[in-house]
Amino acid sequence: MYFHTLHDFFLMNGHGFYVWSAYGISFVTLLAMVWQPLQRHANLRKEIAQQAQE
Amino acid sequence: MLKTWFHRWGSPPWFYRMSGKLLPWFGVATLLLLLIGSVWGLAIAPEDARQGNSYRIIYIHVPSAFLALAGYYLMAIAGCIGLVWRMKLAFWALRAAAPLGAAMTFIALITGAFWGKPTWGTWWEWDARITSMLILFFLYLGVMALANAYQNTDNGNRAASVLALVGTVNIPIIYMSVKWWNTLHQGATLKLTSASTIDPSMLQPLWVMIVGFYCLYAVLLLLNLRCEILSNERNSRWLTDLFSTSTSGDKQ
Numbered sequence: 001m002y003f004h005t006l007h008d009f010f011l012m013n014g015h016g017f018y019v020w021s022a023y024g025i026s027f028v029t030l031l032a033m034v035w036q037p038l039q040r041h042a043n044l045r046k047e048i049a050q051q052a053q054e
Numbered sequence: 055m056l057k058t059w060f061h062r063w064g065s066p067p068w069f070y071r072m073s074g075k076l077l078p079w080f081g082v083a084t085l086l087l088l089l090i091g092s093v094w095g096l097a098i099a100p101e102d103a104r105q106g107n108s109y110r111i112i113y114i115h116v117p118s119a120f121l122a123l124a125g126y127y128l129m130a131i132a133g134c135i136g137l138v139w140r141m142k143l144a145f146w147a148l149r150a151a152a153p154l155g156a157a158m159t160f161i162a163l164i165t166g167a168f169w170g171k172p173t174w175g176t177w178w179e180w181d182a183r184i185t186s187m188l189i190l191f192f193l194y195l196g197v198m199a200l201a202n203a204y205q206n207t208d209n210g211n212r213a214a215s216v217l218a219l220v221g222t223v224n225i226p227i228i229y230m231s232v233k234w235w236n237t238l239h240q241g242a243t244l245k246l247t248s249a250s251t252i253d254p255s256m257l258q259p260l261w262v263m264i265v266g267f268y269c270l271y272a273v274l275l276l277l278n279l280r281c282e283i284l285s286n287e288r289n290s291r292w293l294t295d296l297f298s299t300s301t302s303g304d305k306q
Contacts, residue, residue, distance in 0.1 A: 018171060
């Protein structure tokens with residue numbers, strides 16, 4: 001671990017806001033990119049299964 | 055040999071089945087690499103002598119920018135294959151790749167802004183590299199919009215492919231922008247032909263993140279492409295067979 005305390009880790013010597021914002025926004029964007037096709041796939045699958053039963 | 059390979063992977067049922075087998079492996083690799091890379095880059099790698107801790111943004115900025123460019127090649131090549139051989143799976147790959155490229159470019163731009171503020175004192179600058187990346191973002195959005203702009207899907211696919219191919223002129227501009235115009239953005243950190251301008255203790259986690267982002271891209275591309283297959287082939291026999299047997303099996 002490069003930082004001595006957890007407090008230092010969060011503050012990052014004054015750059016904490018920039019570093020954590022960049023990581024946070026990227027994480028949320030990527031999570032949405034994973035969630036969206038999973039949801040779409042589940043819906044399409046349901047639709048096709050229903051269609052097959054008719 | 056190449057022809058049978060092409061035929062197999064060009065067949066939607068085969069691709070759907072194989073991608074389903076590949077996905078868990080890529081998924082696990084992605085999670086592990088991104089977790090290790092982020093912890094390493096955020097907490098273990100040393101501080102940069104000149105830029106301080108803000109440089110830690112490199113661990114997302116560079117991998118996402120790599121994928122923004124690599125994703126464009128993939129999308130343009132898919133469009134080219136679709137146009138030349140009229141392969142529908144290639145057009146679906148183009149449709150699957152466009153939003154991913156837009157997301158990767160968005161991440162590269164936004165992390166760049168958060169890196170620029172403490173380093174250059176500004177969130178945004180009309181620097182050659184940044185501007186050409188913004189154009190790349192709009193190209194991705196343009197391909198997405200064109201693909202859905204026509205009543206006839208074939209026309210949409212063809213128009214989007216042509217735009218993707220025309221837009222490749224922007225790619226060498228992005229690469230060379232830091233050399234041709236000596237503006238704000240720093241030069242390349244990783245070089246193929248000479249030693250990298252970064253200490254190994256900072257470089258190692260960067261490679262982990264780059265490989266992790268490639269795996270993540272593979273996961274996202276396969277997920278999107280599988281959706282395109284379901285959406286376009288929803289009336290075909292193989293799909294109704296596949297899902298009706300599996301759902302009736304669940305119920306009985």
